[in-house]
Amino acid sequence: MTQVDIFKALSNKTRLQILTWLKEPATHFPVQDFGELKGAGVCVGQIQAKCGLNQSTVSEYLSLLQRVGLVTATRIGQWTYYKRNDEGMDALKQFIQQDI
């Protein structure tokens, strides 16, 4: 995963939007009885509902964001919870500050 791949992941309105939502999940998503506020993240269905694209599209976007290290995924039962990956985000920030 190169820096270019990270920027590609950010080069899409919806994916960028998802990332901003995941910055503050509690203000953008309804609380779940399981997961969200316990730190697992937000499940695919909630994100899909909010961005309004096809389920498969959202699933692919999330796994792309995960592949480039900007979010992490946790499977619990039949749900996959996604949340921001601070390490990946920090690496990106550092790259932008230092290298370009």
Place this chain on the structure above:
Amino acid sequence: MTQVDIFKALSNKTRLQILTWLKEPATHFPVQDFGELKGAGVCVGQIQAKCGLNQSTVSEYLSLLQRVGLVTATRIGQWTYYKRNDEGMDALKQFIQQDI
């Protein structure tokens, strides 16, 4: 010009490379008798020579980077000098720090 457009501009190995070169032009490009060290920037031909792509491609890349505000262009005689645009870069940095 949206944030997404900026990330699109960064989603290419060559354009990202050009931007890092322009961060420190003096260490990446030969000094010119006119322009470069006087602050105008680096001309298209020098950038093209360094990245090895077609002239038209490099010209298009540079004007894209300009359109999204990451570099500025100054025409002097038959040369166009490009340099980093600190304002644009700072706006990007701020966006990344604050919003995602």
Place this chain on the structure above:
DNA sequence: TGGGCATATCGGTACTTGTCGATATACTTT
């Protein structure tokens, strides 16, 4: 004023991305 440069623009082709519907997988509850 006509050629020679440096850069910009145009038109094309091959490859990549955006997005979908259909289907597969995997868990969970009867």
Place this chain on the structure above:
DNA sequence: AAAGTATATCGACAAGTACCGATATGCCCA
């Protein structure tokens, strides 16, 4: 075991991007 969810993967196609070669534009100098 069967049927129902939530998510993932696949195959498709339209739209966009990466580059290129050819040509246009604009500046400079004999």
